[in-house]
Amino acid sequence: MTAPLLQLDAVTMQFGGLRCVSDFSFFVGESELVGLIGPNGAGKTTVFNLITGVYRPTAGKIAFAGKSVIGHRPYRITARGIARTFQNTRLFSSLSVFDNVRTACNMHLRHGISHALLRASGFVREESEIESSIIELLEIFGLAAERDFSCRALPYGDQRRLEIVRALATRPKLLLLDEPAAGMNPTEKIELMKLIRFTQEKFGLAVLLVEHDMRVVMGICERITVLDYGKKIAEGTPDEIRHDPKVIAAYLGKEADA
Amino acid sequence: MIDRAKVLLLLAVVACGVLSAFSGNISPYYYDIIIGIGINIILAASLNLVNGYTGQFSLGHAGFMAVGAYSSAWLTLSFGYVLGLSTLGTTSMYVLALIAGGLAAALAGLTVGIPSLRVRGDYLAIVTLGFNEIIKGVIQNAEPLGAQRGLGGMLQHTNFFWTFAFAALTVYVVLSLVRSTYGSGFLAVRDDEIAAEAMGINTTKYKVLAFVIGAFFAGVAGGLYAHFKQFIHPEGFNFLRSFDIVVMVILGGMGSTAGVCLAAVLLTILPEWLRAVSSYPWLPDWLRPITENRMILYSLLLIILMLTRPQGLFGAVNLKRKKT
Numbered sequence: 001m002t003a004p005l006l007q008l009d010a011v012t013m014q015f016g017g018l019r020c021v022s023d024f025s026f027f028v029g030e031s032e033l034v035g036l037i038g039p040n041g042a043g044k045t046t047v048f049n050l051i052t053g054v055y056r057p058t059a060g061k062i063a064f065a066g067k068s069v070i071g072h073r074p075y076r077i078t079a080r081g082i083a084r085t086f087q088n089t090r091l092f093s094s095l096s097v098f099d100n101v102r103t104a105c106n107m108h109l110r111h112g113i114s115h116a117l118l119r120a121s122g123f124v125r126e127e128s129e130i131e132s133s134i135i136e137l138l139e140i141f142g143l144a145a146e147r148d149f150s151c152r153a154l155p156y157g158d159q160r161r162l163e164i165v166r167a168l169a170t171r172p173k174l175l176l177l178d179e180p181a182a183g184m185n186p187t188e189k190i191e192l193m194k195l196i197r198f199t200q201e202k203f204g205l206a207v208l209l210v211e212h213d214m215r216v217v218m219g220i221c222e223r224i225t226v227l228d229y230g231k232k233i234a235e236g237t238p239d240e241i242r243h244d245p246k247v248i249a250a251y252l253g254k255e256a257d258a
Numbered sequence: 259m260i261d262r263a264k265v266l267l268l269l270a271v272v273a274c275g276v277l278s279a280f281s282g283n284i285s286p287y288y289y290d291i292i293i294g295i296g297i298n299i300i301l302a303a304s305l306n307l308v309n310g311y312t313g314q315f316s317l318g319h320a321g322f323m324a325v326g327a328y329s330s331a332w333l334t335l336s337f338g339y340v341l342g343l344s345t346l347g348t349t350s351m352y353v354l355a356l357i358a359g360g361l362a363a364a365l366a367g368l369t370v371g372i373p374s375l376r377v378r379g380d381y382l383a384i385v386t387l388g389f390n391e392i393i394k395g396v397i398q399n400a401e402p403l404g405a406q407r408g409l410g411g412m413l414q415h416t417n418f419f420w421t422f423a424f425a426a427l428t429v430y431v432v433l434s435l436v437r438s439t440y441g442s443g444f445l446a447v448r449d450d451e452i453a454a455e456a457m458g459i460n461t462t463k464y465k466v467l468a469f470v471i472g473a474f475f476a477g478v479a480g481g482l483y484a485h486f487k488q489f490i491h492p493e494g495f496n497f498l499r500s501f502d503i504v505v506m507v508i509l510g511g512m513g514s515t516a517g518v519c520l521a522a523v524l525l526t527i528l529p530e531w532l533r534a535v536s537s538y539p540w541l542p543d544w545l546r547p548i549t550e551n552r553m554i555l556y557s558l559l560l561i562i563l564m565l566t567r568p569q570g571l572f573g574a575v576n577l578k579r580k581k582t
Contacts, residue, residue, distance in 0.1 A: 073460070074455035078455070078456055078458035084456050086456075092445065092454075093449055094449055103446040106442055117435070123438070170457060
């Protein structure tokens, strides 16, 4: 078996006396759709921040495409091919829909600052290539008509979608989605599930999905990992997870009690 | 390939040349104000790249201006005679000195930028303010630069043409940057640093770059100033000067080049206009201290603006632009 796309090996993250993630091992294979679930405060977002370089793990190894990413700044990790969305959308609020996506094209520019200042023909060509690639992306996700709108003017669901578009514009191999269904109504959630599936298939991506909403995760993920108090308590297919007593106790059981 | 922005820059420079030919007829008083406007446009537009587009609140722009003013003045004073036998020689020496002054200021921007960008927001403002005072302090004690006596004796090379050609260049550089995909990194850093990093943008690089480019043009503005006034003094580059430029940026609207240029024009004329007003015989006596002290009016203007239009005069205009 070749090395998986993303491999976490005994990763531990400690903030002072608080152990947010402890001894966590995990992998995501090429173009696989994996879910990471767990109750509130289980350390899901911390795992995201560890993978994307926002935090540096206290112990353990994180490798992407066979190479360690520990100690790299987030922008370097994005350049390696990991893109993410945020739990609370973090769009560039003063920019238009189009410009939001354009910022993500920045890292693939073939030319530097002198090019932008001299505005030679190569610059014009590259800018128009970028423009058409952005419009193509926006069209796929049904946002082309809003390209010049301020991103704040978009409805919430569209803002989430725009965040995905923006992440895709970095041309990732692995897309991390942090609670994409948060704050969505049931119709929007169904749309979102379709969208995630579609994105994964269309772009041949691996997707790691952190989610609260069981229906979303169970519906689309091929494999699910359950995290509770920073520890992995279960891993398996949606069916196995649904019937795992530890998961029911930690997660679903509590919901039933309440 | 014909590029509209480059054509506009070329037209602006040609227009500067043509207008410059007529500038001999203007009275020295108005000429002084007009050159002041040009220099302030350079300062405000370049500071806007740092404060407005990149969102890094710098309060040390006059420090960079001082570096440019003193280095270019020192160059023309020390080496002016080398090429100084012909008009062409002195002019090229002067332009070289301006660019060297800009580069010296850019270097200062780099050395200040790298360590001080570890702090943000108010703390960055304090660090840059401190830098401004350090530059002033160093000059005040540097005997070759005239120390507390100031430095004089430069020839008056700065004219309408050079001032406004450099102003046009500043505006061109800032706009070309922030409207390109390359420059979208500046805006991303301003809006959300964490998201910017997640989009593959090296936020440190963009912050330092904004500082370096901003400082370069501040340095050029300093050189223009030094070769117009023919006398420079450390107190001319104190934090009040920095504050003047920041007010132009805030009043014009952070991140709107048209806005800050207009504010630079208005705020250069305003003190002169107030000077004229305060000598009107019909002015009631209680108003006199206000018109005589522009800082009171500045602060009043800023307070009113912050209450009624927090985004500045032109703050939101750029966001609605159609074509990028």
